[in-house]
Each structure stands twice: as C-alpha cells, then as structure tokens.
Amino acid sequence: MKLSKYTKFRAEKFGAVLFETRSEKVFTLNPTAAAVVSEIGSGADERGVIERLKSRFEDQDGAIERQAIEFIAELRQKGLIED
Amino acid sequence: MSGETSAAVATGSGDLGAPLYVAWQLTNECNLACLHCIEESGPGKAFRDELGAPETLRIVDQLAAQGVPYLSLSGGEPMVHPAFFELVERVCAAGIELKIETNGHFLEPANCERLQRLGVKAVQVSLDGASRETYNRMRVRGDFDRAVGGIRALAAAGVPIEINYSPTRFNAHEIGAAIDLAAELGAYSFYTGRTMYTGNAVKTWRAIVPQEEQYASFFAVLRAKSTEYRGRMRVYFHELGLLEELRYRLRHPAALLIVLPNGLVKLINALPFVCGDLRKESLEEVWARFQRAWHDPRVTQFVEDLAGDPRKTAALHQWVYLQ
Numbered sequence: 547m548k549l550s551k552y553t554k555f556r557a558e559k560f561g562a563v564l565f566e567t568r569s570e571k572v573f574t575l576n577p578t579a580a581a582v583v584s585e586i587g588s589g590a591d592e593r594g595v596i597e598r599l600k601s602r603f604e605d606q607d608g609a610i611e612r613q614a615i616e617f618i619a620e621l622r623q624k625g626l627i628e629d
Numbered sequence: 630m631s632g633e634t635s636a637a638v639a640t641g642s643g644d645l646g647a648p649l650y651v652a653w654q655l656t657n658e659c660n661l662a663c664l665h666c667i668e669e670s671g672p673g674k675a676f677r678d679e680l681g682a683p684e685t686l687r688i689v690d691q692l693a694a695q696g697v698p699y700l701s702l703s704g705g706e707p708m709v710h711p712a713f714f715e716l717v718e719r720v721c722a723a724g725i726e727l728k729i730e731t732n733g734h735f736l737e738p739a740n741c742e743r744l745q746r747l748g749v750k751a752v753q754v755s756l757d758g759a760s761r762e763t764y765n766r767m768r769v770r771g772d773f774d775r776a777v778g779g780i781r782a783l784a785a786a787g788v789p790i791e792i793n794y795s796p797t798r799f800n801a802h803e804i805g806a807a808i809d810l811a812a813e814l815g816a817y818s819f820y821t822g823r824t825m826y827t828g829n830a831v832k833t834w835r836a837i838v839p840q841e842e843q844y845a846s847f848f849a850v851l852r853a854k855s856t857e858y859r860g861r862m863r864v865y866f867h868e869l870g871l872l873e874e875l876r877y878r879l880r881h882p883a884a885l886l887i888v889l890p891n892g893l894v895k896l897i898n899a900l901p902f903v904c905g906d907l908r909k910e911s912l913e914e915v916w917a918r919f920q921r922a923w924h925d926p927r928v929t930q931f932v933e934d935l936a937g938d939p940r941k942t943a944a945l946h947q948w949v950y951l952q
Contacts (some may be wrong), residue, residue, distance in 0.1 A: 552726065552750065554698035554699065554726060556646075556647075556649075556696045556698060558644065558645055558646055559644070559646065560644055563645070563649065565649055565698045565699060567698065567699050567726040567750055568750070568751075568789075568817070568818075569863070570650075570699075572649060572884075
C-alpha cells in the first residue's frame with residue numbers, strides 16, 4: 547500500500563494535509579489520520595499498518611483499529627492510496 | 630479523521646506551515662502578444678529585474694526544504710526563460726509536482742520527451758478556440774496548428790495534458806467544439822472562466838469582452854459538456870464574477886503564493902498587493918507576511934471598492950506594497 551502517484555503528504559501542527567495534485571483537492575487530517583498516512587508512507591501493507599497503529603496508540607478496546615480500517619477504505623475510495 | 634477542503638487549494642492557510650501551491654510567473658517575456666493577456670506580456674516585455682538562474686534555483690531549494698508539494702511555472706511564456714529546463718530538472722528532482730502553463734509553441738517532440746523524462750505532472754496549453762481563425766485572431770503572432778501540434782507531441786510523449794480556454798466575443802461560441810477537440814487530443818482537464826479586465830485586455834476590452842448573453846450560452850454549454858465528459862475529462866469552469874471570488878478569498882485565503890518574475894510575491898493575481906520579495910526574504914518570512922497581509926484593511930477596502938468600480942482591476946499591475 548502506498549500513496550497514489552499524485553498525492554502528496556505533509557505533516558502540520560494540527561496533524562497533516564494530503565494534497566491530490568491532479569484534482570487540486572486538499573484533505574486536512576487530524577493526528578490519528580496523519581499517523582495512518584504516515585505508516586502507509588512507510589510501505590507496510592494494510593494489516594501491518596493497523597498493527598503498528600494499535601501498538602503505538604495502545605489500542606485496548608479496538609477503537610483505533612476500527613477507525614484505521616474505515617479511514618483506509620476512505621483513502622482508497624478517494625483514490626489517494628493504491629495497493 | 631479527515632476533512633476535504635476541496636478545489637483550488639482553499640484551506641485555512643493560516644494553519645499551515647508553508648504554502649501548498651506556488652504559482653510562479655517565471656518571465657514576462659512572451660513570443661505572442663495575446664489580446665486578452667492578463668499579464669501585459671509580449672515580445673520584449675521581460676521585466677528588467679527578472680530573477681537570474683542562480684536565484685531561481687535557490688528559490689526552488691527553499692520550496693523543497695519547506696515541503697511545498699506543488700508548483701506551476703507560467704509567464705509570459707515560461708519556456709523562453711533561459712534556465713527553463715534547468716529549473717524543471719531541479720523541481721522534479723526535489724519531488725515537487727510541477728505543472729507548466731504554456732502557449733504550446735515550443736512543444737517540439739524532443740522537448741516533450743524531455744519533459745516526460747523529467748517527470749512533470751502536467752503541461753497546460755492555452756487553446757482559445759477550435760479553429761485557426763479565432764485562435765490566430767486572439768493570439769497575435771500565434772499559430773493554431775503549431776499549438777495543436779505541440780499538444781499532439783505531448784500526447785505522443787506521454788505527458789499529461791490540460792487545456793486552458795479564455796472566452797472572448799469572437800471565440801465564446803466555439804467552446805463546445807474546443808472541449809471536444811481537447812478530449813480528442815487526449816487532455817485530462819479543461820479549464821475556463823470569465824476573462825479579466827486587466828493587462829492587455831484593458832486596451833482591447835471593447836473588442837473582446839463577451840456580451841452577457843454570450844456568457845449565458847457559454848456556461849450552458851460548459852454545464853452540458855461537464856456532464857458529457859464525466860469520467861473521461863474534467864471540465865472546470867468558474868461562473869462566479871471576480872468580486873464574488875475575491876470576497877470568498879477574503880474569508881478563505883488559498884494556501885497559494887503568486888511569485889512574479891522579479892521575485893515579488895502577490896497575495897492573489899486579481900489584487901495589486903505585494904506581500905514579500907523572495908529575492909531578499911526567505912520563503913518562511915514571506916509566508917508569514919502573506920498570512921498577515923490578508924487581514925490588511927487596504928485589501929478588504931480594495932475588494933469592496935470593486936463593487937462600485939469593477940474597472941479598478943485595470944490597475945492590478947501597479948503594485949501596492951504591504952509592509
């Protein structure tokens with residue numbers, strides 16, 4: 547899994563931005579979403595990304611895992627990431 | 630987890646650490662002398678104090694260091710700048726997505742192949758007409774066949790293509806055919822909007838400004854074509870007049886810097902205000918000035934004065950320095 551060809555990621559104080567440069571659309575990300583995209587940028591597969599986030603955020607009730615799965619699906623649906 | 634800010638990089642620019650988009654008018658020199666040119670560009674119109682190659686490369690390095698993801702090079706005609714390819718190479722090597730906005734007259738196959746190898750994101754070609762007659766009338770010294778040939782060379786080289794179209798009294802009726810031509814040439818995006826009363830257009834306005842009923846037909850065709858080409862080519866158009874656009878920008882400044890050929894930085898193309906100088910100041914300093922400048926009462930006043938006098942845009946090239 548990786549960011550799609552025309553998608554750029556930049557960390558910001560509030561989290562991050564994703565900029566899809568073909569459509570010139572900007573997506574603002576909160577810190578958790580920024581962490582997801584940052585892990586995707588490291589080149590891990592979806593399961594690997596989720597495991598690392600669970601560990602990083604001490605996900606005891608599964609909330610982080612659920613949010614990450616939903617968010618990754620949203621990124622995929624918007625064409626911001628590709629497998 | 631996320632929010633889409635959408636279109637034209639309009640985001641809460643005050644929250645961002647650096648611009649998301651830099652639109653750089655690399656030179657005011659141009660091989661054409663278009664009737665509608667908003668920049669007063671043309672042959673022999675280069676500014677006397679344009680940035681030299683070392684200065685332009687230094688600015689690119691700053692953009693890369695600050696994480697600016699997206700840059701466009703325009704003019705004048707950017708491809709006449711002596712350091713054009715050196716600059717393109719530096720930008721692409723830095724991982725910045727690059728769009729080149731050109732009149733298409735220097736898109737020989739070898740240049741297109743070079744742009745493809747360097748990895749430009751897109752080349753936007755101005756094609757204001759679907760026929761030789763209208764295009765050549767509007768783009769003085771321009772040649773429709775050469776521009777179309779350039780676009781075909783881009784397609785052959787595999788460079789993503791965008792088309793830009795400026796409407797006037799004598800080409801507005803060709804909008805539908807121009808969109809069809811853009812699609813046939815392989816463009817993935819088509820841009821248009823109202824022609825502005827500034828630059829060369831001030832002198833030619835009476836001859837070029839479309840009548841309101843022409844604009845009505847023009848936008849009706851655009852709406853239909855936008856639907857027709859959905860999923861194949863994006864048809865972008867701005868129906869808003871300039872005043873509405875500027876009022877929106879006062880509330881939502883785009884995270885976009887306009888860099889002039891001499892390194893001065895404007896707030897937005899449609900305002901005369903200069904908020905920094907990349908020849909003398911760092912990008913970081915200019916970005917901070919940009920944030921403050923949008924709150925300057927002179928900016929708000931200028932926009933409101935436009936409501937009473939739309940012809941104030943004739944003075945956009947008489948820069949007003951905001952300290």
